[in-house]
Amino acid sequence: MELNDKLFQAAEYFETNPDTSIAFGTEAFPALHCEFPRIGDKTVLICAGGDASFYKSGAFSAVMRAVGRSDLNAPRFENIPPEPDTECVRKIVCRMEEEKPEIVIAVGGGSVMDAAKAAYLSWQTGMDVRALFGNGVASKAFPEKVFKRVWSLPTTSGTGSEVTPYSNIIDAENGVKCLIVEPQIVPEYAFVLPELTLTLPRKVTVDTALDAMVHSIESLLNIKAGKEHPEAAAWAVLSVSLIRDSLPLLSNDSENPLLRTALSAAACLGGMCIKVCPTSLPHLCSFSFCGKATHGAAVAALLPHFWRYYLANPEIAERTMLLANVFPGKTPEEIVDSCEKFIQNMGIETAPGTLSGTDSSFIDILAENAKLNPVKLSTAPVPIDPESAGTVFHQVLDQVWSR
Numbered sequence: 380m381e382l383n384d385k386l387f388q389a390a391e392y393f394e395t396n397p398d399t400s401i402a403f404g405t406e407a408f409p410a411l412h413c414e415f416p417r418i419g420d421k422t423v424l425i426c427a428g429g430d431a432s433f434y435k436s437g438a439f440s441a442v443m444r445a446v447g448r449s450d451l452n453a454p455r456f457e458n459i460p461p462e463p464d465t466e467c468v469r470k471i472v473c474r475m476e477e478e479k480p481e482i483v484i485a486v487g488g489g490s491v492m493d494a495a496k497a498a499y500l501s502w503q504t505g506m507d508v509r510a511l512f513g514n515g516v517a518s519k520a521f522p523e524k525v526f527k528r529v530w531s532l533p534t535t536s537g538t539g540s541e542v543t544p545y546s547n548i549i550d551a552e553n554g555v556k557c558l559i560v561e562p563q564i565v566p567e568y569a570f571v572l573p574e575l576t577l578t579l580p581r582k583v584t585v586d587t588a589l590d591a592m593v594h595s596i597e598s599l600l601n602i603k604a605g606k607e608h609p610e611a612a613a614w615a616v617l618s619v620s621l622i623r624d625s626l627p628l629l630s631n632d633s634e635n636p637l638l639r640t641a642l643s644a645a646a647c648l649g650g651m652c653i654k655v656c657p658t659s660l661p662h663l664c665s666f667s668f669c670g671k672a673t674h675g676a677a678v679a680a681l682l683p684h685f686w687r688y689y690l691a692n693p694e695i696a697e698r699t700m701l702l703a704n705v706f707p708g709k710t711p712e713e714i715v716d717s718c719e720k721f722i723q724n725m726g727i728e729t730a731p732g733t734l735s736g737t738d739s740s741f742i743d744i745l746a747e748n749a750k751l752n753p754v755k756l757s758t759a760p761v762p763i764d765p766e767s768a769g770t771v772f773h774q775v776l777d778q779v780w781s782r
């Protein structure tokens with residue numbers, strides 16, 4: 380299938396996505412323009428990142444053009460850093476308290492969207508962000524209430540946060556990355572304008588695209604949730620295929636609009652995938668690489684090794700064969716090898732120890748940290764008893780830790 384046909388297929392999937400209205404590509408700007416009048420004379424708070432990308436990417440001018448009027452009260456909270464922490468979220472909440480926004484628009488990468496989602500929920504519930512860590516805390520505390528949700532405008536193509544119920548925030552009190560899982564933070568609208576990603580540096584492009592690819596593959600391998608959401612397998616295969624087709628070509632043609640559109644579509648599909656079929660061990664372990672490697676590089680390095688471990692489950696082997704037209708191979712093992720080669724060709728080290736600059740004793744830390752999330756261990760494609768996590772992780776990673 381040609382790239383254009385794949386994008387057409389992706390657009391059809393976007394139309395059927397529940398919870399978030401996805402306006403993609405040429406539809407995004409008119410949709411944004413159409414939605415603004417409903418704000419009336421109320422306030423819209425724009426949350427944006429800490430570098431010049433908000434302006435350089437064209438996101439700022441896109442939003443302002445879409446507003447199309449000068450009297451809208453649209454204050455901005457800028458300088459949201461990568462890896463936002465609870466203190467950052469609290470500052471955004473204070474600003475919300477001052478401005479009392481009707482709408483919050485998160486314009487940026489995953490960090491900006493995650494911070495805005497957490498802050499808007501915290502402000503509306505009156506609950507401190509730390510109290511929101513966990514699964515569905517706000518929904519359980521306010522079972523009757525429907526909260527307002529952010530509008531998202533991604534400027535990278537990786538996280539998929541524009542359509543997910545997830546927000547990753549670092550707990551400033553202990554430095555640990557924590558997760559909010561809450562249906563009520565799924566963005567109401569995702570306005571996906573691939574042209575905003577045209578000027579992304581190569582490294583960011585690769586890191587974020589590989590993150591999206593790992594989302595889609597881990598989701599595809601989540602056989603339990605996959606049985607409840609069989610539709611997600613096709614989204615995942617399409618997403619990986621779009622990345623395989625476009626990412627290598629972007630190294631010599633970084634501002635190619637069609638290739639950038641393919642990555643944006645792949646990332647959004649990846650977000651749809653993990654919303655219904657969440658990730659497992661590579662993502663779980665990637666949290667421990669925080670500060671040692673980028674998120675995308677960490678999950679990409681870990682994926683092939685855990686995937687080979689999962690192949691002990693015949694259903695995983697079968698699911699792996701769905702990617703035979705994407706990563707060439709006659710057997711599941713060959714497909715994983717092809718995928719690993721693809722990651723390496725993108726300049727990413729797949730020996731986790733070499734990537735992070737740690738020796739194999741770090742595997743014990745991975746296991747200890749993983750035990751903090753026993754549900755992820757027990758729902759992995761090959762379940763792991765938390766007490767055996769250290770043994771299993773050494774089994775999986777010892778031979779491949781460094782090269």
Ligand SMILES: [Fe+2]
Binds near residue numbers: 590594662674678
């Ligand atoms: Fe991720």
